Amino acid sequence: MYEISLLTVMCFSVIFALSLNLITGFCGQISLGHAAFYGIGAYTAALFTTDGGSFWLALPLAMAVAGFFGFIVGFASLRVRHDFLAITTMGVGFLFTGFVRQQEFLGGEEGIAGIPDPGIGQIPYMLLCAVLAAAVIAFSLYVKRSWMGHAFDAIATDEDTARTLGIDVARYKLTAFVFGTALAGLAGALFAHYVKFVEVESFDFIESISVLAMVIVGGIGSVWGVVVAAAFLSVMPLLLQVFADFKLLFYGVLLFAVMYFAPGGIDSLMRMLWRRISGRRTAG
Amino acid sequence: MTSWKFSIAAVAAVALTASAASADTIKIGFNTPQTGFAAADGKSVLTGAQIAIDTVNAAGGVNGKKLELIVYDDQAKPKFAVPIATKLIQQDKVAMGISGSYSAPTRASAGVYQNAKVPYVSAFAVHPDITRAGNYVFRTGILGSVLGKAAAKLVGEKLGKKRVVITIMKNDYGKALAAGFKSVMANYGIQVVKEYQYSLRDRQFGPIVSSIKGDNPDAIFDTGYWFVAAPFVSQLRAGGVKAVVVAQEGYDGVKFIEIAKKAAEGVIIVTALDRDSKDPAVRKFMTEFKKRTGYGADMVGASGHAAVMVAAAALKKAGSTDRAAIRDALATIKVDAITGTLSFNKLGEVQKSLKVQEVRGGGWHYHSEITDAKLLTPPDK
Amino acid sequence: MNYSDLLVQGLVEGCIYALIAVGLTLVYGLLRILHIAHAGIFTLGAYVGLLLTNETGSFAAAFVITVVAVGFFGMAFYRLFYEPLLDKPPHVALIASIGLFVAMEEIYRIVFGATSISFLAPPLKETVEVAGVRLEEGRIVVVILAVVLIGGLAVLAGRTRIGIAWRATVSDAAMAESFGIDLARVRYINFFVASALAAAAGIMVALLLNQVIPTMGGVPAYKALAIIVLGGLGNVKGTLIAALALGVIESFGTIYLDDVLDRDAIAFAFLIAVLMIRPQGLFSRR
Structure with missing residues (x-):
């Protein structure tokens, strides 16, 4: 059903957005090329299952391959910082699409079709995505409160200070990249088996921007804010069909407006609202 | 507006x-x-x-x-x-x-x-x-493959051009056209001098044009869409390449001529729409x-x-x-x-005869038709 | 294969990249903002220049008016959208800029239509032969423009009061302010120059291709980002060299690298390779 279809999209988008939130939100390493890892996961899973591999094995395999490439790109984050890192990761995204376009075994510009159905039916597939999304939410909340989360936070705030505090900056950055990209790979594998067709345009720069937008609109580093933003933004173009002509414009204006008026995103808006409500309660 | x-x-x-x-x-x-x-x-x-x-x-x-x-x-x-x-x-x-x-x-x-x-x-x-x-x-x-075959007949038989350069747009359409063209070209005595590839985001063809100039073909079979093709054909003519450009449905729009202007004159395409009908x-x-x-x-x-x-x-x-x-x-x-x-x-898949159109005096006009039913038969599996 | 042809084609393309990227690096040098919406301003220049030419019949007049008008537009753009964000963390301006770019492309599509528009009578289309290489007049004009505009800028930056004020602000804004330099004014002029250059590039690209579409800014803009990073963010001389080098590398790459990597990815492959060896770009300021 249509609603199930939308819910499925929401669930793997939440996983994808939270995966970037680990890197950019928690650890402060901006990435403009995250769609490449989503793509690596999708292509890995697609190749594996079209070749007769099991869907259940495809998921961890997609995570492993995406995480492996994430580990390599993580080294880049040890070399370059801030704006240089933003452009380097953007370059990784372009390199991914530029490479895939020329490779026959990846279907080139045409992509890979005929990805087999996981064979569990539409509703169970949605539930599977939902369970995995819930697990990723729980994992994010856990990491945020753990010692690792504090180390990430220290690196995001000020890398040099974190280093003087004795935090192994390199190790934590690499960890963030591996976790984040592996989860993006998982989201990609789920995406591939939902659309049953992957092509390189689905993982281009615009897609990287879209997922970054989910993290930023949600509130960088906030778990629940990002979940809400990802769920909303992923299906917004489908819900706004009535305003067909203006929805991309709306999207652009929304990105700008959030940065202009509420750089903390949904998270800071919710907090403000909460403070007002609880403030009134204590006053009254 | x-x-x-x-x-x-x-x-x-x-x-x-x-x-x-x-x-x-x-x-x-x-x-x-x-x-x-x-x-x-x-x-x-x-x-x-x-x-x-x-x-x-x-x-x-x-x-x-x-x-x-x-x-x-x-x-x-x-x-x-x-x-x-x-x-x-x-x-x-x-x-x-x-x-x-x-x-x-x-x-x-x-x-x-x-x-x-x-x-x-x-x-x-x-x-x-x-x-x-x-x-x-x-x-x-x-299908692109059928159009490609028809284009080969047009080039080799109707126009009598034998030394051909193929320029391939790197997507399903361009590749299918080129494959179709090559599958039957031997029947019409066509020989491919060289093949080039470009992406549908490309607009600067200087390097390819200089290279084609050296190939000196009788005809160029291009597989692109009009928005890529218009700058391509303009740059070919500006670069002094005079070989006839043969193309396909992807060119079929007034915009192509609006952009390429004089350079569009003489371009011949295989398509489904006859504008002089x-x-x-x-x-x-x-x-x-x-x-x-x-x-x-x-x-x-x-x-x-x-x-x-x-x-x-x-x-x-x-x-x-x-x-x-x-x-x-x-x-x-x-x-x-x-x-x-x-x-x-x-x-x-659809089976139909095809129209050949040519740019003359700033517009698409009737050139001929291709009705060879055997050649135009699409695959059925 | 004619190597001089490939070299000249590459240099012309490099001049276009330079016109776009110099503005981008000027903005970064002064404000530390990755100004993605610069691509939107480039496209605006293309639309305005083309429509004015078709309206007035004079390409030269339309060119001058567009460059000046878009320059002022750039100032207003800075005042409205960037100035209020200056004290926020850098990612805020970056994302805001991406949002603005998406919105601008959509506004062009809604206002001017999704389909391309063309010059009614494109000028500078004759070809001339320079040192054995046939070139369209428009391409020669691109090279002249790049030399005159960017060269003129270099002279201004070195010899005039405002140029010296600009350089002082780039190297240390707080220090410059304490010497009585009006920071706001320097920033306005900076955006004027950057936007005017982008507009000039926009019109010339529109003329060379004889088509303007809402999304034409995308690919050159992303490459310009790679170029300014290669040039060592904020370094004008480095940006120029990187722009020309990329033009030439792409030109040869189109013929020789095509089986490995898409042309649009060459810039980034080059960029990543350089950054891993020199994290501050090819030409860092220090």
Whole structure:
């Protein structure tokens, strides 16, 4: 059903957005090329299952391959910082699409079709995505409160200070990249088996921007804010069909407006609202 | 500004069709890019389709009911095409669907339509695998491989050119054209001097042009779309390459000539639309299209028109909105559309004769026709 | 294969990249903002220049008016959209800029239509032969423009009061302010110059291709980002060299690298390779 279809999209988008939130939100390493890892996961899973591999094995395999490439790109984050890192990761995204376009075994510009159905039916597939999304939410909340989360936070705030505090900056950055990209790979594998067709345009720069937008609109580093933003933004173009002509414009204006008026995103808006409500309660 | 007014009208139309769902109409689903990078083609195909809908409804509709197009914007992205197909089938309960979109979204939604056993007609998406989704999927556009074969006949036999350079646009369309061309070129004594590839985002062809100059071919067979082709042909002529340029449907639009200007003169294409046709349906389509969009008709618009006409004929023949009956009707139908007389083979591919058009005096004009039925037979599995 | 042809084609392309990228690096040098919406300003220049030419019939007049007008537009753009964000963390301006770019492309599509528009009578289309290489006049004009505009800028920066004020602000804004330099004014002029250059590039690209579409800014803009990073963010001389080098590398790459990597990815492959060896770009300021 249509609603199930939308819910499925929401669930793997939440996983994808939270995966970037680990890197950019928690650890402060901006990435403009995250769609490449989503793509690596999708292509890995697609190749594996079209070749007769099991869907259940495809998921961890997609995570492993995406995480492996994430580990390599993580080294880049040890070399370059801030704006240089933003452009380097953007370059990784372009390199991914530029490479895939020329490779026959990846279907080139045409992509890979005929990805087999996981064979569990539409509703169970949605539930599977939902369970995995819930697990990723729980994992994010856990990491945020753990010692690792504090180390990430220290690196995001000020890398040099974190280093003087004795935090192994390199190790934590690499960890963030591996976790984040592996989860993006998982989201990609789920995406591939939902659309049953992957092509390189689905993982281009615009897609990287879209997922970054989910993290930023949600509130960088906030778990629940990002979940809400990802769920909303992923299906917004489908819900706004009535305003067909203006929805991309709306999207652009929304990105700008959030940065202009509420750089903390949904998270800071919710907090403000909460403070007002609880403030009134204590006053009254 | 006409285009501005048009967008408002289009939005209004989309809004209306989305809300005004009544029982006295037959609903046809239509996915097309209206925003994003593919919006220009989306606008053309939707205009063509709406002209056809209006023509059918003005003549009293089908089986006593008016046709209604339910239009959703897929931004030419598979990730939107899948939920849109689901929505059209399950919520809007369309009798059948038409793809007014590119290959990628069409391939993704063809599977959804096939699984739900709802007929789906691709207007201009060209990937060969689309109709292989199953027996509910049809295509009114002609396959790249068939066009490529026809182009080889044109180059080798009609024009008598033997030393050919092929320039291949790196997507399904360009590759299929080149493969089709090469599969039969030996029959016409053609020899390929060299092949080049470019992406459909390329606009600067300086390096390729300098290289072609050294190859000194008799003809160039190009497989690109008009927006890539116009700068390409201009740069070829500016670079002093005089070989005749032979191309295909992707060039077929007034925009190509508007951009390439003088350089466009003498370009010859294999296509489905004859702009010098005396057929009143073609003439009406051309004037109506110009009136609605502010620019001259293109092949994409004509395919949208043809796809709706085929749908209308199938609905009429089926006599009901039973999806299996519509499928059976499609499989055996024969329709006189503006892109030729259309009928489907058992794979759902179309067989028709082709027109050769040439740029003369700043416009597309009749050159000849290709009717070799054996050459134009599409694959049936 | 004619190597001099490839070299000249590459240099012309490099000049276009330079016109776009110099503005981008000027903005970064002064404000530390990755100004993605610069691509939107480039496209605006293309539209305005083309429509004015078709309206007035004079390409030269339209060119001058567009460059000046878009320059002022750039100032207003800075005042409205960037100035209020200056004290926020850098990612805020970056994302805001991406949002603005998306919105601008959509506004062009809604206002001017999704389909391309062309010059009614494109000028500078004759070809001339320079040192054995046939070139369209328009391409020669691109090279002249790049030399005159960017060269003129270099002279201004070195010899005039405002140029010296600009350089002082780039190297240390707080220090410059304490010497009585009006920071706001320097920033306005900076955006004027950057936007005017982008507009000039926009019109010339529009003329060379004889088509303007809403999304034409995308690819050159992304490459310009790679170029300014290669040039060592904020370094004008480095940006120029990187722009020309990329033009030439792409030109040869189109013929010789095509089986491995898409042309548009060459810039980024080069960029990543350089950054891994020199994290501050080829030409860092320090």
